[in-house]
Amino acid sequence: MTEPTRQEAIYTAIAHIPEGKVATYGQIAKLAGFPRGARLVGQALRQLPAKSTIPWHRVINAQGQLSFPKASAKYHEQYARLQAEDVAFNGGKINLTQFQWDI
Template sequence: MSKHQRIYAVVRQIPAGYVATYGDVAALAHLPGHARLVGYALHALPEFSDVPWQRVINAQGKLSLGRAFPGGELHQRHLLEAEGIVFGANGKISLKHFRWQPPSHEPAHEDVLKAQ
């Protein structure tokens, strides 16, 4: 399984109404310290992918698409708000309230481990 496939397997497990940081996804895909690789992998997704890319945000609780895709942050924000994610007046998402943590008895990377 490629690194990108491992990343996609983790992102697919993030439920609607929750987010994970690029670093969270990297760690769960057994790629600690490779948060940028998560960004590159999500950027490489085809347009109609089933990977819920919008649920991955930066460690400050902000959206990070603006530089790569003008207007992308607004699209991502609308998708997240439709899932019930609330943005603060500062444009941030409260990681305390919306950060996804996989159940300790069922690691998010289980699919990754099975495929290796």
């Protein structure tokens, strides 16, 4: 059996984030086997096919914020998807103590 690619490992980790929870880029990197590889997660997400069912919207930065520019369509899409899963925002931030996925 062949080893999964870096991208596959990252996508698999993201696919396991439960609805109503979020994970940070660093958390996903560590789970995928790439400690200190948060940037790798961002790179993998940029290459995610448009029709993918992987819950990319559940990945946020370590400050509890969305990483897209606030005026962008992707920011609004991610925000709406998280709100639809009852993830609450307070001043543009998500309370990681309450909503971060506890692996």
